[in-house]
Structures are given as structure tokens and as C-alpha cells.
Amino acid sequence: MSVTRRHILLLLPAAAVAWKHVLAGTPEVSPNYKLSEHWWSMLIDLPKCIGCGNCVRACQTENDVPDGYFRTWVERYHVTDYDIENPHVDSPDGAKEGFPPSKEKGGKNFFVPKMCNHCADSPCTQVCPVGATFIAPDGVVLVDKKYCLGCRYCVQACPYGCRFINPQTMTAEKCTLCYHRITKGLTTACCEACPTGARQLADLKNPNDPIHEFLKTHNVQVLKPYMATHAKLFYNDLDGSVR
Amino acid sequence: MPGVEGFMYPNEVELQWSVLIVLYPFLTGLVAGAFILASLERVFQVEAVKPTYRLALLTALSFLLVAPLPLQLHLGHPERSYEMYLTPHKTSAMAMFGFVYLWYLMAVLVFEIWLDYRRDIVVLSQSTTGWKRLIYRVMTLGSSNISEHALHVDERVGWVITLIGIPSAFLLHGYVGFIFGSIKANPWWSTPLMPVVFIFSAMVSGIAAVMLLYMLATWLRKQTIDMRCVDTIASYLLYTFIIDFSLEMLDLIHRIYESDESFRSLDFMVHTKLYMSHIVVQIIFGTVTPIALLFLTQVLRLGEMARKRIYALAGCLTLIGIFAMRWNVVIGGQLFSKSFLGYTTYKMSLITREGLLVAIVLTILPLGILWVLVKLLPPWPEKKSGVLAGAAPAH
Amino acid sequence: MNAFKDAGHLFRLAAVFVIGILAFLGIRAVLVPKSFGQYGHYRGDALAEVAARPVSFAGHQACEDCHTDVLEKKKSGRHAHVNCEACHGALAKHANDPGSVQPAKLDTAVLCVRCHEANIAKPKGFPQVASADHSNGMPCDTCHQPHSPAIDGGGTAKETTKETAKQ
Numbered sequence: 001m002s003v004t005r006r007h008i009l010l011l012l013p014a015a016a017v018a019w020k021h022v023l024a025g026t027p028e029v030s031p032n033y034k035l036s037e038h039w040w041s042m043l044i045d046l047p048k049c050i051g052c053g054n055c056v057r058a059c060q061t062e063n064d065v066p067d068g069y070f071r072t073w074v075e076r077y078h079v080t081d082y083d084i085e086n087p088h089v090d091s092p093d094g095a096k097e098g099f100p101p102s103k104e105k106g107g108k109n110f111f112v113p114k115m116c117n118h119c120a121d122s123p124c125t126q127v128c129p130v131g132a133t134f135i136a137p138d139g140v141v142l143v144d145k146k147y148c149l150g151c152r153y154c155v156q157a158c159p160y161g162c163r164f165i166n167p168q169t170m171t172a173e174k175c176t177l178c179y180h181r182i183t184k185g186l187t188t189a190c191c192e193a194c195p196t197g198a199r200q201l202a203d204l205k206n207p208n209d210p211i212h213e214f215l216k217t218h219n220v221q222v223l224k225p226y227m228a229t230h231a232k233l234f235y236n237d238l239d240g241s242v243r
Numbered sequence: 244m245p246g247v248e249g250f251m252y253p254n255e256v257e258l259q260w261s262v263l264i265v266l267y268p269f270l271t272g273l274v275a276g277a278f279i280l281a282s283l284e285r286v287f288q289v290e291a292v293k294p295t296y297r298l299a300l301l302t303a304l305s306f307l308l309v310a311p312l313p314l315q316l317h318l319g320h321p322e323r324s325y326e327m328y329l330t331p332h333k334t335s336a337m338a339m340f341g342f343v344y345l346w347y348l349m350a351v352l353v354f355e356i357w358l359d360y361r362r363d364i365v366v367l368s369q370s371t372t373g374w375k376r377l378i379y380r381v382m383t384l385g386s387s388n389i390s391e392h393a394l395h396v397d398e399r400v401g402w403v404i405t406l407i408g409i410p411s412a413f414l415l416h417g418y419v420g421f422i423f424g425s426i427k428a429n430p431w432w433s434t435p436l437m438p439v440v441f442i443f444s445a446m447v448s449g450i451a452a453v454m455l456l457y458m459l460a461t462w463l464r465k466q467t468i469d470m471r472c473v474d475t476i477a478s479y480l481l482y483t484f485i486i487d488f489s490l491e492m493l494d495l496i497h498r499i500y501e502s503d504e505s506f507r508s509l510d511f512m513v514h515t516k517l518y519m520s521h522i523v524v525q526i527i528f529g530t531v532t533p534i535a536l537l538f539l540t541q542v543l544r545l546g547e548m549a550r551k552r553i554y555a556l557a558g559c560l561t562l563i564g565i566f567a568m569r570w571n572v573v574i575g576g577q578l579f580s581k582s583f584l585g586y587t588t589y590k591m592s593l594i595t596r597e598g599l600l601v602a603i604v605l606t607i608l609p610l611g612i613l614w615v616l617v618k619l620l621p622p623w624p625e626k627k628s629g630v631l632a633g634a635a636p637a638h
Numbered sequence: 639m640n641a642f643k644d645a646g647h648l649f650r651l652a653a654v655f656v657i658g659i660l661a662f663l664g665i666r667a668v669l670v671p672k673s674f675g676q677y678g679h680y681r682g683d684a685l686a687e688v689a690a691r692p693v694s695f696a697g698h699q700a701c702e703d704c705h706t707d708v709l710e711k712k713k714s715g716r717h718a719h720v721n722c723e724a725c726h727g728a729l730a731k732h733a734n735d736p737g738s739v740q741p742a743k744l745d746t747a748v749l750c751v752r753c754h755e756a757n758i759a760k761p762k763g764f765p766q767v768a769s770a771d772h773s774n775g776m777p778c779d780t781c782h783q784p785h786s787p788a789i790d791g792g793g794t795a796k797e798t799t800k801e802t803a804k805q
Contacts, residue, residue: 048761049761050760050761051760054752069254077759078759094253097752098755102759105758109758110759126334128332128335129327129332130323130326130330130331131332131679135678136677142684142685144680144681146687147684148323149318149320149323150318151318151337156429157426159427161252161254161582164254171320180691184689186693186695186697187697195720195721195724195753196719243581325669328662333679349658354651384650386647386650388644388646390644393645393647396648
């Protein structure tokens, strides 16, 4: 069939609409997203974190997180000399407004962002009595808001303190790794807002993902490895004092 | 932040499980304990405690009927609680609640009570009038067969049910201990001893409760207390208490000796935030004192009046002590941070859905239900000729 | 069959139990959500429900499609890898309909100090100043152009803060 002027005239309005969307960068709902092609994780590059709290604010905006509860937060550590088992830690309002000047002088000081570790062997999904929280086939631990009873067992079972009960929905809630964004080809809100690249979303099933090279060339740990949760939140240069 | 000392993960500041979750194991513990006392007579042939047999069963039933209420009131979505029956998650100890509860209620407790009372129910269904008659008639399930052989069948089946009931009672309360004991994230809870300690403290509380209720009911009915019965119950209370105390001491000594990562934080918590509830109420007044009092009654020859007073005092202190134990486990486990760097405070509200008032009402409610059950299914043979003439327990 | 002669009441009770169990199984078959068990012990539909949430941050790609001149200025400066919305806030609404939603004016006195106020916990090599000593209350964009903040990075600050998107 030869393309006539008529065809082009018909196509133009559609193209205009589509072009407007392309220009505006509306993320298309991706029908091409295949669960089995992804295994999501995140890298936290600690030497880069400046404790600005952008991530905490961005997460609150993106996910409507209620005040006083945190899907992510930043902790500030002050370690005096060799006493690494007794760090002084603070996280004023989860670092939503950053940190005030440090009161303590000297010692070793650094920031540690925290969030759900999206554990491959998560104790929280193990204890849910009804199956309202689960690990999706692409590696993200999620909560089914419509099914959750609000029994709080999962909150008790999480070793990292990343869960809470949303006072409006009365269901369990936590970081979703911005599932609604990553399934559309965007990065998480916290990664988008981080000015220094301390947070990096990573897809372990993507052979081209920079995390593979990073893991090979840096000293990387997870929090509380003895809990054997197989956490997928990888920390570069994690100090032994971090709780 | 008000109420917080040191550092807590931001989401840890507010406690998740309130006084209602303290109350729930206390109530199911009474159920399990009362049932074990009843089974002493039925299965282990301890004849002396026969006067409390029916009362123990009715007590267990009263508390079992109330037990789901604190759970429902605590849930964020109680209207979804049926999901535990639809899609129980096999890896979750909490998921078995619905089935264990239903099994214990219907296949053990109600079944056993029905079998034991069946003769009385049939008699009452023929002798009473009005709506009471209807209730009894329904309870007979249409069968009025109380022949010698039928009652003998009841006796045999009842024995089997009681036998099955003992591990069922352990399961009903032991799984609660496992709910706490299997949480590796929480070192105050995570120990294989937890289900065992829960079961033994349940037995202690149940035995004490039935002993007190028997003494109280007999006094209200202006009858004489069977001292042989009460003395026997008190001795079982003492033995069980000694085992329970030993288990808790074993846990404590083990913790102090191993002194792992969590120890300093927990030790500090027990000496400060939990000092009153743990050291003073649970250990000193709630365990050591009742054990000492009961021990006195075993080694000294005390008069009847003195023994009654001691049993009453020891019983009350025991119940308070076991409640304190639940409090210290549930609330204590949430007062310290999983970073081991800080503590928070439990702000118990008064008149909210999970407040103190609700807890008090839920504790008194089973006594109200027991009163109704005692009226409906009297545990005692009436001295004067009445509806229950000759209606001693079937065996 | 003599043993069963006087056990009629037990059979009646058994019947009650059987009816109860059957009723339970029937109710269960109706009430369990259809997508439950699709991927595991949870409602398969939940994945789509979580993913359906509307987006608040457009992502830097969306900004760069229109604001190419800012991108030019930014990509050779120290803020090259600072995404637009890290400072400008969530702007998916603006990206979807640029005319109707105007991004808010930023207050550099608040914004810049969040990252650049000196703190001993910040990495040593990270540019940070004690703002009281450094600028004595003056807004940062008096001297620095945020899109390329080096002092000799191109133009004085004030004239470039009124830039708008060139369509």
C-alpha cells in the first residue's frame, strides 16, 4: 500500500500528541516490563553521602509518607577512637531537614542512609499471617494495602526498623523501591534527588548494570549479615560501628 | 524527642503491640492452665481435685471466648481477619491462630463440656420452661439418650478428648510463645525457651485462677471449701511454679553469662525502665513471695484458716506476677532499640481502642461470662432436691 | 454394632462438624481473591496496583528534553550530575503540562546550605563552607550561578536566574 497524503494527514494529530508526550517526558506505562527480567537492588556509596536529606524529602513527596514515619532516613555517626561498639548516633526527624551542626568534636563522623533492604530471605514476609507482604518476582518486597490486616507482626520481625503502620490506612508500609517508577524505566525518587550519587538503583539481572563492576572492585557489605536476611541493599565502605 | 533516650531507628519510637497484646497471652494462658488442672483429674486420676473439674472447664471456656477480642481490637483492619482462615501463610506462626483456636474451642473444650454435662442438659431440657428450655433442647442436638451405656460411651470419648486436649492446650498457648520466640530480630524475645516458659507460666496462672475461683464461688454459695482439694491444687501450683521459675532463671543466667551484643542494652533496660514491673512486681512479689508462701504451707502444719488465707494471697500475687511476666515480655521487647543504642517509652492511653479501660473490661468480661455459664450449666450438685438431683459429674 | 447403639448423639455432633467444615470450604472458595497464588502466596493483582501509582518526580531525562540550554551550562560544571529535581523539587506535573504548572522560585538561602553547610560528618573533599563566615547572610546566587556554580563558570549569577525554557 503506498503512503498517500491522506495517510500522513491522518497520522499528524496522533504524532503531535505523541510528540508532546515525548517532549514532556511522560513515562509511558511500560507494557514491555517483564518481571522475570529484573532483580532489583540498590547500592549506597557511603563516602559520597553528605547528609543533605534530599532523599528523605523526595521519598515523602513521591510516596505521600505521613509525618513522623519514614520509608527512608539518614543516620549520623560519631565514633570515638577504638570504641566502635558504642557510636553516638542521631537522626533528627529522620534527617528530613538535614542535620544541625555536630555537637561532638573529633572522632570519626559520617552519614548512613537507611531504608528497606529488600531482603531475598526477608523475615518480614516469613511472618505475615495472610500473605499481605511478599517479595515480587523481580526482587522488590511489597505490601498489599488491600489485604494487610495491620497486625504489625512484620514490623516486629524486621531487624532494620524500616517498617511502620500508616496511621491513615492502618496497614503496614515501607519503602517500595518506588516500584511505580522502576517498572516504567525511571529511577527511584531518592536516587533521582540524591545530589552526589550516593544512592544508585541497580538491576542485578542486567549484565550491563554498573553494580557488577562496582561489587568486584570495592569493599561492600550489608547490614546485620548475621541475620542472614540476604539483604540487597549494598553499602560501600560500611564501618564496623554501623548498627 | 520526648520519651526517647539515646538513639532509636525513627520508626521504632512508637510501640507496635499494646497492652491488649499483653492481655491476649494472659487470657489464653488461663485457658491452657485451667484445662491442664481439669485434665489432672480426668487423665491422671488425681481424685482430690474433682470438685474443681467442671469449674475449671467453664473457666477455660469463658476466657477462651474472650481471647480473640483483644486481637480484633488491636488489628488495623479487624474486618479482614477472616483472611487468616482463607489464606493462612504456612510460614507464619500467627497464621495458625485461627485454626488452633477453632480446634481447641470446638473439638476439645466445647466437646468435652458437652459430653460431661450431657446428662444434666437432657434433664434440664425436659424440666425447665420458656427460653431456657429452648437453649437446653438445642444443646441436646435432638438426642435424649442418657442410658447407662450412652453415658459410658460419653465417659470413654471424654477421656480421649481430654488426652488430646493436653497437647492441644500446649499448642494453643505454646504457639504464642513461638510467635515471640522465633523473631530473630528481637533478642529479648528470640529464644527456644520462650514457648516452654509461656506454657509453664500459663499453667501456673490457670491453676491459681481456678483455685481462687473455687474458693470464691464456694464462699459465695456459703458452702464449705474442700480443703483436701485446695491443698492438692496448691501443691500442684507450687511444683509448677518452681519449674516455671527455674526456666526463667535459666534464661536469665544464660543471658548474663553469654553477655552477647544485646546484653548491655537489655540489662540497662531491666534495671531502669522495667525495674518496677520486672524486678519488683514479677520476680519479688509475683514469683518469689507466692513460692515462699506455698512452701510454708508444705513444710509447716498450719491451721485451715491460715492455709486458706495464704492460698488466697498467693493466688492473687501469682496472677499479678504472671500478668507482669507477659507485660515484661511484650512491652519490654519494644522498649529498647534494635540498634542497642536507645530506649523509648510506652505511652498507654486510657480510653482509646487499645487503652487501659478496654484492657480492664476485657479482663472482667470472662468473669461475667463465667457467671452466666455457671447459671446455665451448674458445676455443683445441689444439696436440696432440685433440677440437678443426682447430677454429679457423669464419671 | 452394639457399640454404636447408644452413640447416636455423637453422630449428630459429627454431622454438625461436617456441615461446618463443608460450609467453610464453600465460603473459602468464593472469598479467596482470584489472583491469589499467581506468583506466590499473595494477590498477584497487588503488583499492578502498586505499580499504578502516579509519578511525582519527572526524572532528569524529561527536563533535559526541553531545557537544553540549561543542560549545556550544567554539563561542564560541578553540578553536572545533580539532577534538576534535586533542587527544583518534584515536577512531573510541570513536565506533563508545562504551561499550566509553574515551578516555584527557589530560595538559595535555604536550598544551598542543605548540602554545602560545613559539617564534620561530610566527606572531606566535598565543597562546604560555614555560611555565616562565607557569605554573611547574602543569598548564594549573588555570586554563584547554581547551574554551573564555579565563580568563573560563565556569566554573573543574577542575569541567568530568570531563564525560562526555550521551546
